[in-house]
Amino acid sequence: MEDIMEKLLGKVSARYAEIRYMRIRNSEVVVKNGVVNGVEYSEEGGFAIRIINSGIGFAATNRVDKLEEALQLAEKLSKVSGYEAKFSQEKSYQDSWEAEEKKKIENMGMEEKIELLLDIDKSLTAPMKIQALHDKIIEKIYMNSEGSLIKARIPRVEYFYMMGVMENGNFEQSYRQYGITGGYELLDMWPLQDMLLEEEKTLRAVAKARKSPEGTFDLVVGPEVAGIIAHESCGHPTEADRIMGREAAQAGESFIKPEMIGTKIGSEVVNVVDDPTVPKSFGYYKYDDEGIPARRRYLYKEGKINEFLHNRESAGKMGVHSNGAARSSSWDREPIARMSTTFFEPGDYTFEELIEDVKHGIYMKSFTEWNIDDIRYNQKYVGREAYLIENGEIKEAVKRPVLEITTPGFYSRVDAIGKDLEFYAGTCGKGDPMQGVDVWMGGPHLRVRGIKMR
Amino acid sequence: MDIELLRDKILKMDVDEAVVLLNEREKRQVRFSNNRIDISKVWLDTSLEVFLSKGKRVFFTTIRDLDKAEEMIEKYVKLLGNLPENKDFFGINPKKQSYEKSKIDKRLLELQLEDVAKEVIEGAIEKGATRAAGVIYRDHVKRKIATNYNYAEEEIANMDVVVRAFNQYRNAGQEAITTANADELKDPRNIGQRAGTIAVMGGEPKDGKEGKFKVLFHPLGFGSLISYSLHLASAFMVDAGMSFFAGKIGEKIFSEKLTLWDDATMLGSGHRTFDEEATSTRKTLLVDKGKLMNYLHSYSTAKKFNTETTGNAGIIRPTPWQAVMENGTRSYEELLGEIDRGLFIVNLWYTRFQDYRNGDFSTIPRDGIFYVEDGEIKESWKGIRVSENMVHLLSNIEEMSKERMWVKWWDEVIPSYLPYVLVEDVRITRSTL
Numbered sequence: 001m002e003d004i005m006e007k008l009l010g011k012v013s014a015r016y017a018e019i020r021y022m023r024i025r026n027s028e029v030v031v032k033n034g035v036v037n038g039v040e041y042s043e044e045g046g047f048a049i050r051i052i053n054s055g056i057g058f059a060a061t062n063r064v065d066k067l068e069e070a071l072q073l074a075e076k077l078s079k080v081s082g083y084e085a086k087f088s089q090e091k092s093y094q095d096s097w098e099a100e101e102k103k104k105i106e107n108m109g110m111e112e113k114i115e116l117l118l119d120i121d122k123s124l125t126a127p128m129k130i131q132a133l134h135d136k137i138i139e140k141i142y143m144n145s146e147g148s149l150i151k152a153r154i155p156r157v158e159y160f161y162m163m164g165v166m167e168n169g170n171f172e173q174s175y176r177q178y179g180i181t182g183g184y185e186l187l188d189m190w191p192l193q194d195m196l197l198e199e200e201k202t203l204r205a206v207a208k209a210r211k212s213p214e215g216t217f218d219l220v221v222g223p224e225v226a227g228i229i230a231h232e233s234c235g236h237p238t239e240a241d242r243i244m245g246r247e248a249a250q251a252g253e254s255f256i257k258p259e260m261i262g263t264k265i266g267s268e269v270v271n272v273v274d275d276p277t278v279p280k281s282f283g284y285y286k287y288d289d290e291g292i293p294a295r296r297r298y299l300y301k302e303g304k305i306n307e308f309l310h311n312r313e314s315a316g317k318m319g320v321h322s323n324g325a326a327r328s329s330s331w332d333r334e335p336i337a338r339m340s341t342t343f344f345e346p347g348d349y350t351f352e353e354l355i356e357d358v359k360h361g362i363y364m365k366s367f368t369e370w371n372i373d374d375i376r377y378n379q380k381y382v383g384r385e386a387y388l389i390e391n392g393e394i395k396e397a398v399k400r401p402v403l404e405i406t407t408p409g410f411y412s413r414v415d416a417i418g419k420d421l422e423f424y425a426g427t428c429g430k431g432d433p434m435q436g437v438d439v440w441m442g443g444p445h446l447r448v449r450g451i452k453m454r
Numbered sequence: 455m456d457i458e459l460l461r462d463k464i465l466k467m468d469v470d471e472a473v474v475l476l477n478e479r480e481k482r483q484v485r486f487s488n489n490r491i492d493i494s495k496v497w498l499d500t501s502l503e504v505f506l507s508k509g510k511r512v513f514f515t516t517i518r519d520l521d522k523a524e525e526m527i528e529k530y531v532k533l534l535g536n537l538p539e540n541k542d543f544f545g546i547n548p549k550k551q552s553y554e555k556s557k558i559d560k561r562l563l564e565l566q567l568e569d570v571a572k573e574v575i576e577g578a579i580e581k582g583a584t585r586a587a588g589v590i591y592r593d594h595v596k597r598k599i600a601t602n603y604n605y606a607e608e609e610i611a612n613m614d615v616v617v618r619a620f621n622q623y624r625n626a627g628q629e630a631i632t633t634a635n636a637d638e639l640k641d642p643r644n645i646g647q648r649a650g651t652i653a654v655m656g657g658e659p660k661d662g663k664e665g666k667f668k669v670l671f672h673p674l675g676f677g678s679l680i681s682y683s684l685h686l687a688s689a690f691m692v693d694a695g696m697s698f699f700a701g702k703i704g705e706k707i708f709s710e711k712l713t714l715w716d717d718a719t720m721l722g723s724g725h726r727t728f729d730e731e732a733t734s735t736r737k738t739l740l741v742d743k744g745k746l747m748n749y750l751h752s753y754s755t756a757k758k759f760n761t762e763t764t765g766n767a768g769i770i771r772p773t774p775w776q777a778v779m780e781n782g783t784r785s786y787e788e789l790l791g792e793i794d795r796g797l798f799i800v801n802l803w804y805t806r807f808q809d810y811r812n813g814d815f816s817t818i819p820r821d822g823i824f825y826v827e828d829g830e831i832k833e834s835w836k837g838i839r840v841s842e843n844m845v846h847l848l849s850n851i852e853e854m855s856k857e858r859m860w861v862k863w864w865d866e867v868i869p870s871y872l873p874y875v876l877v878e879d880v881r882i883t884r885s886t887l
Contacts, residue, residue, distance in 0.1 A: 030770075032542075032690075032693070032694055033693075033694060033695075035540055035541050035542050036537070036538045036539075036540055037540055037542060037770050037771075038512065038514060038540075038770050038771075039512070039513050039514070039537055040513070040514040040515060041513075041515050041530060041533075042514075042515050042516040042517070043517065043518065043519065043526070044501075044516065044518045045518060045519070046499075046518065055491060055492075055493070055494065056492065056493040056494070057493070057494055057495075058493055058494070058495040058496070059495070059496045059497070059498070060495075060496075060497050060498070060499070061497070061498040061499065062499055062500060062501070062518040062519075063498060063499075063500055066498045069498065070496070070498055073496045073498075074496070077494035077495070077496065078494075080491075080494055080568050081490070081491040081492075081493075081494065081568065083490045083491060083492070085492075110533065110536075110537070111536060114537070114538055118538075127695060128694055128695035128696055128811075129694075130694055130696070162694075162696065164695055164696060164810070164811060166811075171809055171811040171812055172809075173696070173808075173809060173810060173811065244487075244488075245487045245488050245585070245587060246485075246487050246492060246587075247487075248487050248587035248618055248620075249487070249587040249588040249589060249616055249617065249618040249628070250589070250616075250864045252803075252820075253624075332497055332499065334493065334495070368808045369806045369807060369808035369814070369815065369816060370806060371804035371805070371806050371816060371817065371818055371839070372804060372818070373804075373818050373820065373837070374803060374804075374818075374820055375624075377837075378818075378837050378839070378884065378885045379885070380816060380839060380841075380883075380885075382808050400808060404839070404883060404884065404885045404886055405885050405886060405887050406885045406887060409885065409886075409887035410887075413887075429865070432483075432485065432589050432864060433483075434864070434865045451886075451887065452886035452887060454883075454886075
């Protein structure tokens with residue numbers, strides 16, 4: 001394969017060229033309300049060619065017999081735009097890496113996977129439930145005209161469920177993803193059956209609970225909520241391509257402007273990082289999809305905007321170096337600036353310490369509906385499991401508290417951060433055509449003072 | 455590839471039924487932002503989708519290395535016998551189908567996408583926008599399908615033109631049109647002009663206010679609401695109990711003004727002549743004057759629901775192709791004139807449900823949010839959210855325009871042919887801090 005790729009690169013007339021080969025072996029089983037609805041295996045792969053001359057040309061094909069044609073088309077397309085595309089200057093690297101896979105995907109038979117899902121299904125009494133178990137092995141070869149050659153093997157496993165319960169005519173639902181880069185040690189990391197039984201119990205309690213009261217409260221959010229907030233209102237607005245307007249017509253832009261590095265966004269206790277090197281993380285990688293080594297990035301540091309997420313294109317436009325955030329979701333997508341594992345860094349409070357001086361508060365442990373505007377400024381999170389806090393004690397469960405707040409409004413009122421740390425998996429959407437990439441998001445418990453809740 | 459031959463070979467293996475679907479695609483894209491082209495792309499892609507069943511045991515695969523197709527299918531057939539039964543599977547459609555000839559406007563294949571992009575950008579700037587971003591797509595696909603019972607093929611082409619224009623205050627306007635007819639792209643500059651016009655209306659946006667408002671939705675924004683609703687009209691979601699349509703067939707649950715079809719027979723970018731089990735597509739009445747008439751079905755889900763397929767397979771998970779909504783008799787301007795104190799919203803995004811069963815959701819207006827007083831646009835707003843219940847919102851449709859537009863946008867709006875829609879009593883919220 002490398003010979004073919006090298007030969008092709010040698011034929012290109014360009015300021016810069018790269019070829020990426022990806023092969024992805026997928027397997028998935030879906031169980032809906034006790035019935036195995038679908039079993040699927042697929043194997044896909046192909047070549048993505050990116051060439052820079054006056055502009056950027058991109059061609060992808062899964063057909064070896066079309067490779068020459070794809071190369072010629074990419075070269076032609078790189079010359080049709082008058083815009084002088086400029087990538088950041090970077091060192092070249094040669095390496096080969098694979099992510100650890102303790103319990104090999106190939107050793108987990110389809111029968112075993114089906115049995116796992118059916119057992120979970122049988123143990124639940126919820127009338128509405130969908131589960132999916134998906135694994136994949138990604139093999140990549142990346143080569144560019146500057147001498148980089150990176151080979152990688154990345155196994156990933158993901159479990160998804162959606163559940164709905166009805167209590168006295170009141171409906172409550174939840175859905176969650178658990179995913180890792182690795183193998184079926186996922187099942188050792190999360191006791192799925194126990195967790196779903198607990199979730200069902202929680203949903204039934206919430207369905208019977210009264211609506212969360214309106215008013216001003218101190219708010220304590222759990223790691224799952226902290227994670228989605230870090231992802232939505234720190235990770236996304238610090239993606240440099242958004243900041244530069246490259247995603248304007250689709251996923252949008254950012255309230256952050258290029259000159260805002262160092263601007264205060266929150267209280268001094270706030271540190272949010274994005275780190276592709278967190279072991280086992282769903283978005284783990286050692287080199288990004290432009291062959292740049294991965295590293296931890298402090299996006300918000302001590303309450304200030306600190307660093308953006310870059311691929312070589314955005315870094316070139318801003319006159320900086322890439323920090324290894326280029327990811328493409330599949331063999332036929334261009335690498336763009338993406339998150340990996342985005343989370344609030346832990347502080348030093350225990351959960352009890354966070355709660356003990358809250359007189360009148362709400363504990364939002366998890367969330368259901370959420371959304372945020374396309375500059376990542378106005379956001380909404382609706383609590384799924386939530387409780388009142390009175391005089392330092394957790395009290396009754398309440399239904400669907402609503403937090404609707406701006407980004408600086410939230411981050412500036414964080415006054416204490418827990419010492420715990422949990423991660424949750426997600427599929428982050430961006431790009432056109434859409435690129436869903438595997439990510440983790442998380443954090444510790446956070447305490448936020450004086451928030452208006454509905 | 456001779457897929458009939460492949461099907462015949464598969465049927466000699468240990469399977470009862472098989473579907474073989476070959477897609478050969480050439481897709482082009484141009485993306486632009488800040489008034490210049492960022493990247494030009496092409497995809498040359500061939501894939502083979504295979505469905506196998508033995509009794510109630512079912513298996514899917516997508517194969518991209520066609521040279522290995524037979525070898526891989528042989529391997530999967532061996533696996534099929536060991537799978538548990540899918541009690542919800544009742545076979546693929548055994549009825550002999552007759553197909554409309556697929557419609558294709560080959561003039562689309564001659565268009566230079568970079569030229570279209572430049573025209574669109576210039577159109578937006580002409581109307582006062584300071585910058586424009588967007589995407590031009592052209593999809594050209596040849597599909598062949600063979601099952602135990604049917605064979606069909608089609609060739610389809612369509613284009614999307616999406617432009618989001620901004621004024622100096624970052625007020626945005628968007629047009630996202632989709633078409634399978636080259637005549638509609640004779641003047642791409644006009645598409646940019648429309649986005650530019652919206653972007654400059656209202657000047658600097660002001661912070662929006664909370665409350666209940668009469669809202670006129672642009673076809674693009676209403677397309678987002680319709681798209682999310684149609685995904686929940688799939689019999690798969692209804693059967694799972696995760697849909698506000700569940701258990702409501704025959705009931706009048708929406709405004710009598712709402713009549714809605716899924717119609718893949720119309721020449722739009724959702725046009726196709728057969729579904730994924732080779733059932734011929736059709737025009738399916740989903741809502742008739744507010745009364746729920748149908749879910750979206752494959753042959754198998756239809757059997758479970760004791761009805762007929764609507765030609766929307768996904769065999770296990772039926773899917774909508776193209777939304778078409780009945781229009782009204784009055785113009786967009788007349789509908790705007792109906793608003794004493796309300797809003798005109800161009801686009802919506804990030805629609806999320808907290809309750810699929812009852813339809814509680816929120817979504818965020820963008821690309822043109824205008825406060826309207828006494829029938830006239832007074833100012834542009836920002837920072838608001840529609841926090842609603844879908845059944846409530848669709849029950850409060852007051853009127854639709856006589857104009858309809860073909861819209862499609864990103865992963866939010868499926869190909870749709872929709873009017874402007876006036877809705878009473880829409881709840882608007884905003885951030886409190």
